[in-house]
Amino acid sequence: MAAVMKPTSPQDEQVALKAEVRNFNFxxxxxxxxxxxxxxxxxxxxxxxxxxxxxxKSTLLRSFNRMHDLYxxxxxxxxxxxxxxxxxxxxxxxxxxEVRMRISMVFQKPNPFPKSIFENVAYGLRxxxxxxxxxxxxxxxxxxxxxALWDEAKDRLDDLAFNLSGGQQQRLCxxxxxxTDPEILLFDEPTSALDxxxxxxxxxLVSDLKHRVTILIVTHNMQQAARVSDYTAYMYLGxxxxxxxxxxxxxxxxxxxxxxxxxxxxx
Amino acid sequence: MAAVTHEQxxxxxxALIANHxxxxxxxxxxxxxxxxxxxxTLVVLFIDLLIDGHGRFTWNFFTSFPSRxxxxxxxxxxxxxxxxxxxxxxxxxxxxxxAAGIYLEEYARKNWVTDLIEVNVxxxxxxxxxxxxxxxxxxxxxxxxxxxxxLSAGLTLALLILPVIIVATRESIRAIxxxxxxxxxxxxxxxxxxxxxxxxxxxxxxxxxxxxxxLARAIGETAPIxxxxxxxxxxxxxxxxxxxxxPFISFEWLMSPFTVLPxxxxxxxxxxxxxxxxxxxxxxxxxxxxxxxxxxLAIWLRYRxxxxxxx
Numbered sequence: 001m002a003a004v005m006k007p008t009s010p011q012d013e014q015v016a017l018k019a020e021v022r023n024f025n026f027x028x029x030x031x032x033x034x035x036x037x038x039x040x041x042x043x044x045x046x047x048x049x050x051x052x053x054x055x056x057k058s059t060l061l062r063s064f065n066r067m068h069d070l071y072x073x074x075x076x077x078x079x080x081x082x083x084x085x086x087x088x089x090x091x092x093x094x095x096x097x098e099v100r101m102r103i104s105m106v107f108q109k110p111n112p113f114p115k116s117i118f119e120n121v122a123y124g125l126r127x128x129x130x131x132x133x134x135x136x137x138x139x140x141x142x143x144x145x146x147x148a149l150w151d152e153a154k155d156r157l158d159d160l161a162f163n164l165s166g167g168q169q170q171r172l173c174x175x176x177x178x179x180t181d182p183e184i185l186l187f188d189e190p191t192s193a194l195d196x197x198x199x200x201x202x203x204x205l206v207s208d209l210k211h212r213v214t215i216l217i218v219t220h221n222m223q224q225a226a227r228v229s230d231y232t233a234y235m236y237l238g239x240x241x242x243x244x245x246x247x248x249x250x251x252x253x254x255x256x257x258x259x260x261x262x263x264x265x266x267x
Numbered sequence: 268m269a270a271v272t273h274e275q276x277x278x279x280x281x282a283l284i285a286n287h288x289x290x291x292x293x294x295x296x297x298x299x300x301x302x303x304x305x306x307x308t309l310v311v312l313f314i315d316l317l318i319d320g321h322g323r324f325t326w327n328f329f330t331s332f333p334s335r336x337x338x339x340x341x342x343x344x345x346x347x348x349x350x351x352x353x354x355x356x357x358x359x360x361x362x363x364x365x366a367a368g369i370y371l372e373e374y375a376r377k378n379w380v381t382d383l384i385e386v387n388v389x390x391x392x393x394x395x396x397x398x399x400x401x402x403x404x405x406x407x408x409x410x411x412x413x414x415x416x417x418l419s420a421g422l423t424l425a426l427l428i429l430p431v432i433i434v435a436t437r438e439s440i441r442a443i444x445x446x447x448x449x450x451x452x453x454x455x456x457x458x459x460x461x462x463x464x465x466x467x468x469x470x471x472x473x474x475x476x477x478x479x480x481x482l483a484r485a486i487g488e489t490a491p492i493x494x495x496x497x498x499x500x501x502x503x504x505x506x507x508x509x510x511x512x513x514p515f516i517s518f519e520w521l522m523s524p525f526t527v528l529p530x531x532x533x534x535x536x537x538x539x540x541x542x543x544x545x546x547x548x549x550x551x552x553x554x555x556x557x558x559x560x561x562x563x564l565a566i567w568l569r570y571r572x573x574x575x576x577x578x
Contacts (some may be wrong), residue, residue, distance in 0.1 A: 097456075100455040109451070123464070
């Protein structure tokens with residue numbers, strides 16, 4: 001098994017691990033999409049996955065909440081250990097529903113339900129059986145505040161979510177993901193469908209949220225990775241080329257391939 | 268010299284375009300004629316029925332039983348029969364069809380077995396209705412002992428429109444983007460939570476459209492109903508479903524003999540006395556209006572729901 005690459009920045013020596021990918025292989029049918037990936041996920045830090053289209057970064061992200069289980073023919077091999085309980089969340093004996101209750105996800109395009117703003121945020125709680133109206137209201141408000149949407153949405157909680165702008169819809173999706181107090185928050189290119197101003201507000205949100213939740217973000221935008229993340233993993237053709245502290249990746253990467261990609265000579 | 272060539276070229280180009288445009292016009296005319304054959308025939312047919320039948324559109328026509336005297340005969344029993352048969356059809360076919368459609372789309376594994384089932388369901392929609400009538404005669408009328416009743420007829424038509432409802436259900440479920448489904452799964456929902464909280468509410472418009480179109484087809488069906496033995500002359504109504512004595516609700520009407528509008532119409536058409544033909548024409552108008560109204564409702568529903576839910 002490949003050794004986990006250690007980050008080089010001294011200030012991060014004491015950061016606990018929230019999860020660890022260990023020799024992880026993934027197959028779409030017979031297609032070997034991810035090859036022997038090993039990397040740590042640090043607690044309450046932002047880890048960015050970057051790389052050219054088709055490198056497997058979204059595939060890796062979607063393994064963290066077992067999204068691939070929804071479609072036939074997909075196969076996991078290896079482990080993603082979740083701490084502190086040391087559960088291998090890829091194990092067939094672990095229910096994907098349990099994994100998704102612990103790890104939330106925000107998707108590429110805003111995908112609110114065609115329901116009211118309130119119901120969108122409350123849905124995760126309802127799925128968990130919460131019926132108490134006051135508790136629902138409290139937690140929906142808290143989630144909307146955390147997603148920096150409360151001021152814009154508080155007077156129109158019963159409006160259809162579709163009436164919000166694209167950036168607001170994405171923050172609504174973040175609120176939906178936050179309402180259930182996840183241990184890890186996954187972002188799959190969350191700003192690729194948004195304009196620059198909405199993108200800036202989402203990035204700001206990611207930086208704020210990392211103080212309470214571990215974040216894993218896929219982005220095709222290298223500046224974004226540099227701005228918001230503490231650690232960066234560069235992937236290419238299903239392999240993890242380099243993982244390190246973001247500054248190191250962007251200033252003096254160890255591998256030539258990484259440097260070529262970062263400097264725009266390729267990709 | 269060059270200018271002449273240029274003008275000649277231009278003239279040749281214009282001649283070419285004019286020539287091509289003649290084909291445009293030619294198809295326009297042919298297409299218009301083809302469309303007219305379809306539409307005009309239908310309109311003429313409807314107007315012809317109206318002319319023949321308009322004299323019979325009196326209150327009495329809708330509140331009288333059939334009679335030996337044409338001018339006193341009405342469609343009350345057929346109208347009530349059609350309504351009750353449709354009720355049974357709907358109650359039987361909607362839950363079965365919707366549940367089957369949801370199962371095939373959301374629960375069943377996608378493999379060659381489901382592919383085979385899919386092809387067969389689509390084929391079932393094309394089976395001639397008389398075949399369903401024969402099947403129902405054996406199954407409902409004799410084997411299950413329902414007799415020549417409203418129940419038998421309703422179940423027969425339910426079988427007939429089941430494929431329509433299954434296909435409509437699957438299609439409107441497929442129209443839901445996978446991103447919405449994934450969003451629900453991503454917060455930890457189970458299959459059933461995704462189905463009942465999202466899939467069903469978002470596809471209900473399309474499902475209802477399919478149900479109504481299926482019922483509109485069933486309302487005009489004659490062959491299978493004749494096969495299972497509907498009476499052509501009924502001068503009484505089925506027992507009332509509600510009564511003043513306990514247990515207040517009765518299902519005796521399910522076992523009652525009955526007739527339906529198309530059979531009543533068929534019966535009158537086959538009489539030698541032309542006075543009955545006016546009755547038949549009027550009945551035809553009623554059937555067409557009912558069918559058009561149902562299809563109109565389906566279109567309106569689809570439009571309404573499309574406005575509310577956009578992806």
